[in-house]
Amino acid sequence: MAIPTLDLAKRRTAVEAARDALAGFGEAIVSASGPELAEIMRLLDDVTSRASAARAVVTVEAARRGECQGSGVHEWVREHAPSLRQGGAASVARLASDVAGGGGGLAGTGPAPESPVGLVWKAVESARLEAGTGCAVLREAARLEPLLRPEALPTVTTGLVDLVERWGPTMMRRLRPQLLAEYGGPGVVDDLHERLASAARLSAPLVESADLTEYQLWMTPEQAAALEAAIGPLSAPVPNAETGERDLRPAGQRRVEALAEVCRRSSAAAGEVAGDPSSCPAVLHVSMELTDLEARTGAGEVIGSTADGTLLSPETLRRIACDAALVPYVLGTEGEVLDVGRVARLFTRAQRRLLRRRDRGCTYPGCSAPPDWARAHHVRHWADGGATDVSNAALLCQRHHTLVHRRRLWAQVRERPDGHGRSVVWDLTDGSYDRQLALLATATQPVPASARLLDALVGPRDPEPADPTLDEWWADPGDCWPGPDESWPEPVDHASPAA
Numbered sequence: 218m219a220i221p222t223l224d225l226a227k228r229r230t231a232v233e234a235a236r237d238a239l240a241g242f243g244e245a246i247v248s249a250s251g252p253e254l255a256e257i258m259r260l261l262d263d264v265t266s267r268a269s270a271a272r273a274v275v276t277v278e279a280a281r282r283g284e285c286q287g288s289g290v291h292e293w294v295r296e297h298a299p300s301l302r303q304g305g306a307a308s309v310a311r312l313a314s315d316v317a318g319g320g321g322g323l324a325g326t327g328p329a330p331e332s333p334v335g336l337v338w339k340a341v342e343s344a345r346l347e348a349g350t351g352c353a354v355l356r357e358a359a360r361l362e363p364l365l366r367p368e369a370l371p372t373v374t375t376g377l378v379d380l381v382e383r384w385g386p387t388m389m390r391r392l393r394p395q396l397l398a399e400y401g402g403p404g405v406v407d408d409l410h411e412r413l414a415s416a417a418r419l420s421a422p423l424v425e426s427a428d429l430t431e432y433q434l435w436m437t438p439e440q441a442a443a444l445e446a447a448i449g450p451l452s453a454p455v456p457n458a459e460t461g462e463r464d465l466r467p468a469g470q471r472r473v474e475a476l477a478e479v480c481r482r483s484s485a486a487a488g489e490v491a492g493d494p495s496s497c498p499a500v501l502h503v504s505m506e507l508t509d510l511e512a513r514t515g516a517g518e519v520i521g522s523t524a525d526g527t528l529l530s531p532e533t534l535r536r537i538a539c540d541a542a543l544v545p546y547v548l549g550t551e552g553e554v555l556d557v558g559r560v561a562r563l564f565t566r567a568q569r570r571l572l573r574r575r576d577r578g579c580t581y582p583g584c585s586a587p588p589d590w591a592r593a594h595h596v597r598h599w600a601d602g603g604a605t606d607v608s609n610a611a612l613l614c615q616r617h618h619t620l621v622h623r624r625r626l627w628a629q630v631r632e633r634p635d636g637h638g639r640s641v642v643w644d645l646t647d648g649s650y651d652r653q654l655a656l657l658a659t660a661t662q663p664v665p666a667s668a669r670l671l672d673a674l675v676g677p678r679d680p681e682p683a684d685p686t687l688d689e690w691w692a693d694p695g696d697c698w699p700g701p702d703e704s705w706p707e708p709v710d711h712a713s714p715a716a
Contacts, residue, residue, distance in 0.1 A: 459583030
């Protein structure tokens with residue numbers, strides 16, 4: 218509030234008294250109560266904002282009188298306001314130059330009241346905005362002006378001033394699309410999105426085998442909205458009410474796992490459409506030594522994409538291949554391809570349909586993920602001789618599929634649901650899979666050498682019986698198995714499964 222009864226001399230005396238009162242303020246504040254601290258904080262903030270406004274007024278008057286001009290305004294501010302050397306001198310000088318250049322000053326007419334400079338200067342002079350924030354509003358107004366209807370500029374500038382006074386300058390960018398949609402000229406929003414589309418990009422880094430790979434991504438509003446719609450439901454935290462487990466994954470981890478799951482589903486769909494996944498460029502291809510695959514040693518190598526040479530652990534490859542299409546390649550001692558087997562779809566479309574009907578979603582205790590978010594998991598891994606049939610399968614969502622492989626968990630698949638309606642009952646004791654596998658191994662006959670390649674890739678399995686109850690559309694064109702007069706090629710040196 219202006220106090221016209223005080224002339225300049227009296228105001229200067231009052232300012233000096235306030236300066237002296239603030240010196241050593243910390244020694245006196247220790248006696249204040251909690252409410253007094255809050256009250257004094259508000260008072261000091263008001264004094265600071267008014268002092269900042271007065272500092273801008275003085276600078277404008279100096280620029281109007283010619284005490285400093287051009288780049289000299291900045292130097293004048295730095296010389297006479299040493300605290301602004303730490304930051305802020307440029308904003309005060311820029312604003313003062315704009316106001317003084319528009320005929321401003323304490324004795325002048327000032328810039329046009331409805332112009333962006335006039336509206337911003339009024340807010341700074343009245344201590345509503347800091348000089349730096351005022352400059353940010355002017356920059357945003359200048360950016361928007363060519364895109365707005367001419368009569369809308371004062372309204373938009375006033376809206377920006379009100380916005381930043383309450384929320385700060387970072388909110389202006391988020392308001393820009395709304396302002397353009399409401400006050401912009403014809404076709405402005407369309408033109409803006411077209412320009413954004415040409416600037417959108419995704420970096421192509423060198424994929425790391427033993428470290429995280431960093432991508433840089435810039436997307437248009439449409440692309441970002443589509444991405445968020447796809448990964449949003451998959452990236453929400455999922456605490457387990459049944460087991461009491463909390464979802465401790467950080468938000469970033471949940472989001473990247475959701476993105477990977479969306480990509481996996483896209484690749485699977487592309488493979489289904491192609492019929493032969495080995496011919497589909499969207500399908501992941503991995504090469505691995507047969508002996509390493511059986512012994513869980515070494516690593517699988519990604520082939521046929523820009524991620525060529527990336528190494529995947531044996532357990533990761535087993536997890537990826539749980540519900541995938543595999544193509545066995547028999548290689549010679551020099552790595553040449555000697556024979557290529559038929560595409561082997563681990564779980565057929567009919568089997569996956571039966572699993573959806575039986576499990577109703579992820580079978581991990583307490584998980585409510587729907588069947589569309591789940592994949593078929595071999596309870597006894599196919600690389601360990603597990604059959605590819607529904608009695609050895611359980612639906613698991615991506616998160617719990619990874620957890621089951623990492624903790625090496627075993628499940629009992631029941632012919633009839635138990636008292637809780639469960640067809641799959643998990644043993645959540647770490648390492649339960651290995652203990653059960655050791656028990657099964659004592660009662661299992663050795664696998665003939667001629668069957669090692671197929672066993673390592675897809676596990677033993679009886680031919681699927683004809684079922685007249687299954688509709689024809691259940692058939693999967695990728696479910697190609699050797700006929701009665703055909704056989705899988707014998708392994709020569711090592712195999713390269715493409716999952």
